[in-house]
Amino acid sequence: MFNSYPYVYVGGVKDSGKTKLLTLCSRIAFNAISSGNISPAVLYRLVQGIRCSLLIDETEQLSNRYRAGIFRNLLLNGYKKGQEVYRNRKTAEGDWEPKPFEVYSPKMLASIERLGDVLGSRCIPIMMKKGLNKEITNKEIDISHPIWLQTRDLIYPFLMKNWRDIRKIYSELKNDTELMNRNWELWKPILTLGKFFDQDIDGLYDKMKSLAVEKTKETQRENSLSHEIVLVETLLSMVKEDKYYKLSEIREEMANRLEYGDWVNERSVGKILRRLGFTQKRRVATGYEYFLKVSEVKEWCKRLEISVDSEGSELSEHTEEEDNQNTSG
């Protein structure tokens, strides 16, 4: 029924309750597995064998590069029904043969770090803040408390009784929101459930619709800001003197810096450049070129709080006179 599943990304500073939220979900989610201390091979088998809800605390789990790669693969492929990854498996004869593994499963992940664009687009983000109410923030989760089993004992019969109605709502749900394409796909399961429970909890569907729009706008704002940051970092590494720079080279350098930069094209880079105020351009035989000044790149670094030292750049200070000479030529 649900053709895709939105991951929940729990972000926020240290001690803001991210791990606690994952622990709480692990008590009531379907076959929940916390990713800690599980080898990648076992992880694939668990996702396929028990359709587990995978809870990934990235701050702890993804420090190892190889491990991080495995998780990323699972995450990038596992949000859509029917997706499989292939792994080599030793046969009884000692040969290796590729075996498909189902990777579609619900997942929640917590991290201090921002997610990359591609992974971020599969997530609904919840940003946690350090709580002020000590009674709540200090309340520990007793994982062996009977409340969790009692709750699950209510969830299963409920699921068994109501799945048909939920499936019907999902198949008939029309997009009456301003969400488009991927965002609609991402929110459709939540809105389906909102509609189902709305029959008993008045206004829930509308509440979820408004949350969906808010969250989508929030993500779009963040993405656009992060693209600006990556572009300015790119310029910081490229612009050593005031002159015209090929748009194709800026694009290439920016794409290299992004985790999945294939989507970056000259048009989008040009748009961000103009948004940042780099409007002086010319067309030559090899394409467009933008006139970039070291001082302006540095100015943007300051505004976006990008450390000039982090690039190891030795940007020279230019005088206004030098600037004028370069632009006039």
Added chain:
Amino acid sequence: MTEPNLDGISTQRIHPALDFTSDNAYVGQLLPCKNEYGGWAKQFCLIRDDGEIIPCIEEVLEKNGLSLSSPSFAFGNEWSIDGIKKFIKKPKAVDPAQLFNKIKILFKTYMELEDDKLYDFLTLEHWNLFLSFV
């Protein structure tokens, strides 16, 4: 010589952990079953939404027109034996609003979130964790 027979028994392939066909929902659990010698042993079973329990033994599955899409293996009893007993005896309707609020209260008890809508979202998301395979 093996002779191909494409008109053989057709079975519905389901996942042993949790699956939904056009007619039924199934949840897999390890349950105590009487064995052929009259003793008790744990056996992986499918609990169907009509309260029927189907042990995952080839002949029984075949009789029910089912086959498993993946090997079954137990993952602890997420649904308690008592809970299952109540369910198969008399599936009692659970009030949606009551259950929704019960789970929402759990989130409110342990988590401090700045927007009340997020508690509703997490509660629904929790349902999502169960229903993504419907």
